[in-house]
Amino acid sequence: MNKLEVIDEKGLQDVMVFRLCDSDAVAAYSQEEARTFYKELTGVKDDELFTDDEVEIISLDSEIWDDEDKTIKKKLKDVVNEQWDGEPFIAVSWDY
Numbered sequence: 001m002n003k004l005e006v007i008d009e010k011g012l013q014d015v016m017v018f019r020l021c022d023s024d025a026v027a028a029y030s031q032e033e034a035r036t037f038y039k040e041l042t043g044v045k046d047d048e049l050f051t052d053d054e055v056e057i058i059s060l061d062s063e064i065w066d067d068e069d070k071t072i073k074k075k076l077k078d079v080v081n082e083q084w085d086g087e088p089f090i091a092v093s094w095d096y
Contacts, residue, residue, distance in 0.1 A: 015080055017091045019056040020049050027080050028088035031055055037088035064092050 010029050018034040019025040021044070028034035035049065050056075060077035079091055 012081065012084055015084055017058040017060065017076060017080065019058055019092075023094050024090050025056075025058055025092040026088050027084060027091040034088055038090075041090075058092065 014029055015027050016029070017025050017027050018031050020035060020038050024038065026034035026038050028037060031052065038044070038049070039046070058076060060075070060080060062076045063073040064076055064079065066072040066074040066079075076091065083089055083091070
């Protein structure tokens with residue numbers, strides 16, 4: 001008898017946005033994937049990021065500024081839909 005193999009394939013609907021620190025949030029499938037991507041990209045250490053309990057999952061219905069002059073707002077889900085290519089990316093950056 002042949003066995004049925006189930007493949008757990010993730011897609012755009014599985015992407016979440018994780019706020020890992022005061023300045024950036026990463027779109028990824030998991031918090032671990034977001035954290036690994038961000039540390040490799042920026043070179044920051046774990047102690048410079050929020051702890052696992054402090055990380056915030058940002059609603060894709062949130063609105064963010066889409067331009068430097070802060071005149072145009074866009075839904076975060078639109079940013080993810082436009083930029084997601086199967087790999088994590090910085091979806092939101094805040095200037096302080």
